[in-house]
Amino acid sequence: MISEADLTALWITLKLAVVSTLLLLLICAPLAWWLAHTHSRAKVLVEALVALPLVLPPTVMGFYLLVLLGPQGALGGFLESVGMDHLAFSFSGLVVGSMLFSLPFVVQPLQNAFTTAGGRVLEVAATLRASPLDRFFSVVLPLSRRGFLTASVLSFAHTLGEFGMILMIGGNIPGRTQVASIAIYDHVEAMDYSAAHQLSLILVLASFALLLAVFALNRRFKVVSL
Numbered sequence: 001m002i003s004e005a006d007l008t009a010l011w012i013t014l015k016l017a018v019v020s021t022l023l024l025l026l027i028c029a030p031l032a033w034w035l036a037h038t039h040s041r042a043k044v045l046v047e048a049l050v051a052l053p054l055v056l057p058p059t060v061m062g063f064y065l066l067v068l069l070g071p072q073g074a075l076g077g078f079l080e081s082v083g084m085d086h087l088a089f090s091f092s093g094l095v096v097g098s099m100l101f102s103l104p105f106v107v108q109p110l111q112n113a114f115t116t117a118g119g120r121v122l123e124v125a126a127t128l129r130a131s132p133l134d135r136f137f138s139v140v141l142p143l144s145r146r147g148f149l150t151a152s153v154l155s156f157a158h159t160l161g162e163f164g165m166i167l168m169i170g171g172n173i174p175g176r177t178q179v180a181s182i183a184i185y186d187h188v189e190a191m192d193y194s195a196a197h198q199l200s201l202i203l204v205l206a207s208f209a210l211l212l213a214v215f216a217l218n219r220r221f222k223v224v225s226l
Contacts, residue, residue, distance in 0.1 A: 002198050007016065008175050010184040010202065012091070018157040024106045024155055027099075030109035033136075047081040050108070053101045062168025065097050071102040071171065089171045094179075097161050097169040113147020114140065125169060146218050153214040157207050 007042035030049075035043060053061060059220070067077045068086040076086030088095035117140045141148075163181040170177030180199050 002202075005174055005178075006180075006183055006195065006199055008055065009178050009180045010199070012175075012177070013160060013179040013181075016094055016098055018160050020093055020102060021106075021152055021155040022222070024099050024102060025096070025152065027152070028103070028106040028110055028151070032107050033046065033114050033140075035107070035111045036114035049122030051104045054104050058101065058162065059168055060217040061098060061101060062165035065093070065100070069093050088169060088175060089177060091170075091177065094166055094170045094177055097165050098162060101162060102155045102158045105158050109147045109151040109154065111143035112146070112186045116147075117143035132190050149214055149217055153210050157210050160207060161212055181206045 029084075031046075035050075036048060066088055067073050071077060071080055071086045071088070073086070073088075076088060079086055087096060161181060163185070166177070166179055167182055170179075172178050172182050178186075180203055184196050184199045184203075187193070187199070
């Protein structure tokens with residue numbers, strides 16, 4: 001049987017993945033739209049910054065986030081000066097770190113989807129006097145649903161397995177910042193391979209189910225669009 005501590009770690013992991021993914025979709029949609037349609041010279045710089053987590057070691061990003069969000073950091077110190085808690089070693093800090101680390105997994109699929117959804121379809125909608133907001137919600141979003149699905153699943157699955165960045169910014173506090181990947185590491189260190197196997201198997205099955213679902217739904221969307 002899986003222990004209560006491991007169930008708590010799984011719950012924190014699930015909550016972190018859900019919260020991070022939802023916030024990323026809200027924040028990244030406007031950014032991806034801008035990247036898909038802008039002709040600004042700053043586009044290359046922004047795309048490089050968005051893709052940086054793909055090549056940056058997780059511990060490096062986690063370290064700088066810890067410095068920024070800790071009590072001596074710029075953001076953490078500011079929060080404490082206005083009577084709030086700093087974000088290091090907290091669930092909120094995990095959300096910030098997870099969002100930054102999963103940023104390219106959301107922005108890039110949405111950018112590709114918005115690029116494909118643009119063009120003549122929007123021009124036709126404009127000739128029918130549809131407002132820009134109406135065009136986005138009634139035309140762009142339905143045509144971009146595969147991109148939103150892919151971005152959601154990639155962000156969610158990526159958060160499930162993240163280790164280095166979360167360990168740096170959140171530490172290993174049971175019931176507070178200990179996620180499943182860190183709990184697995186603890187079990188291996190304690191030579192408790194049975195408990196590590198149980199948690200690892202849950203994550204493997206969850207990740208496989210997510211990928212299977214996104215491939216099946218993408219295939220269905222493709223058939224419907226044809």
